[in-house]
Amino acid sequence: MLGLIKRPEAGQGARTSRVVEVGWINRADKASFMWDDPRQFRRPDNQDPKNAKALQNCPAVLEYEARHFVVTCPIDLNIALAKDKDGKLVLRNLDGAQSAIGAAPLAKMLHLNGPGQWRHPNRPLLQISTSYYFVADEVCWMNQLPPYLTYRDPPWPGIMVGGRLPIHIWPRAMMWAFEWHDPSKPLQLRRGEPWFLLRFETDDPTRPIRMVEAEWTKELDEFNKGAEAVTNFQRRTWTLFRTAERRRPEKLLKKMDRGKASFSRETTGDF
Numbered sequence: 001m002l003g004l005i006k007r008p009e010a011g012q013g014a015r016t017s018r019v020v021e022v023g024w025i026n027r028a029d030k031a032s033f034m035w036d037d038p039r040q041f042r043r044p045d046n047q048d049p050k051n052a053k054a055l056q057n058c059p060a061v062l063e064y065e066a067r068h069f070v071v072t073c074p075i076d077l078n079i080a081l082a083k084d085k086d087g088k089l090v091l092r093n094l095d096g097a098q099s100a101i102g103a104a105p106l107a108k109m110l111h112l113n114g115p116g117q118w119r120h121p122n123r124p125l126l127q128i129s130t131s132y133y134f135v136a137d138e139v140c141w142m143n144q145l146p147p148y149l150t151y152r153d154p155p156w157p158g159i160m161v162g163g164r165l166p167i168h169i170w171p172r173a174m175m176w177a178f179e180w181h182d183p184s185k186p187l188q189l190r191r192g193e194p195w196f197l198l199r200f201e202t203d204d205p206t207r208p209i210r211m212v213e214a215e216w217t218k219e220l221d222e223f224n225k226g227a228e229a230v231t232n233f234q235r236r237t238w239t240l241f242r243t244a245e246r247r248r249p250e251k252l253l254k255k256m257d258r259g260k261a262s263f264s265r266e267t268t269g270d271f
Contacts, residue, residue, distance in 0.1 A: 020138055020202045022167070023214025023253040028131035031105075034074045034191075035131050038198065038211055041068040041149060065149060069211055071132065073195040076100045079110075080186040081124060089124060094186055123158065124183060128176040133224075134198075135171040135214060137253045141201040142167045144174065147194035157185035160196060169244040170227055171220065171252070213256040219249045 026035050043065065049056040056062075078099075082092040091112055093099050099106070113125040134142055146160040161177035176196060178187065189195070200209050226244060227237075 019208050019210045020136065020140060020200070021210050021212055021253060021255075022140060022142070022200060023135045023212055023255070025133040025135070025214050025216050025220075026131050027133060027173070027216060032131070036072045036074070036192070037213065038069050038071050038132070040211070041065055041070045041197065043149070067199055067209070068145075068149060069198040069209070070147065070149075070194050071130075071196050071198065072192050073189045074130075074191060075109075075189065076191050077106075077189040078186060081180065081183045091126075100191075119179065122183070124180045125161075126178045126180060126187070128178075130174045130176060132174040133171050133216070134167045134174070135220065135252050136168045137251060138168060139166070139203050140168050141165065143199045143201070145197040145199060147197055149197065150194045154188070157182040157187060162196075166241060168252075169241055169248055171224055172227055212253075213258075215254045215256050217252075217254050220252050220254075223247070223249060223252060 024038050026032055028035055046056055076095075076099075078094040080092045080094055082090055084090050089112065091110060093103070093106065109129050111127040111129070113127060115121065115124075118125050141164055144163045146162060156178070158179045158181040161179055163177075165172070180187070202209075223244075226247065227240070
């Protein structure tokens with residue numbers, strides 16, 4: 001797989017800019033406003049440094065953190081594991097009638113995997129569907145990482161499961177996966193808090209990443225069908241990367257143009 005990142009032709013074209021553009025797409029058909037734009041990580045609690053050697057002035061720290069992009073949690077969630085009358089493991093919404101999200105839409109988002117898909121017999125695996133897709137027109141591997149740059153209190157009762165994929169040839173719907181190490185404790189998520197981080201690998205580690213909103217085009221839709229649900233048919237899906245590379249159209253990333261939808265108070269009046 002590492003061979004792909006060394007080949008300039010793998011992303012369909014030579015380098016055209018100092019930066020690498022990564023397109024993000026929100027494919028929610030309802031309630032799309034709840035999915036925030038991915039943004040470059042910036043520490044909200046940074047204070048003015050009182051010393052030239054302060055952590056805020058360390059170039060290694062600044063460079064490291066600036067290479068991360070953060071995706072925030074779209075919902076408030078307070079859930080626990082329980083067993084039904086047949087002894088089957090189920091999810092219980094601890095907020096009950098006070099929950100901000102309805103039972104039906106929550107059931108569509110949450111997926112408690114069967115024991116056969118767990119890595120450990122005592123660590124249930126939960127997945128939450130997202131509406132995010134990511135795409136690039138140059139060789140670009142995306143790492144989905146836990147939000148380790150932010151302190152959590154209380155901590156999650158387990159670990160977020162990370163992943164790595166080549167978004168220049170394998171755009172796919174993102175999932176948030178969680179391995180529940182302590183099933184006796186609830187999982188609490190809060191809307192707007194860091195949910196996961198993204199970090200990118202390109203042909204040149206010195207090139208910065210520019211995140212842009214992109215359109216779901218006809219070309220991207222057709223190409224995405226090649227990877228969609230392929231795990232239902234075979235193992236080791238990375239063996240299909242070469243096929244995806246050969247069949248990839250020249251361009252997949254088309255920036256979103258929201259100019260026509262923009263407005264100002266001068267033209268529409270005060271609210």
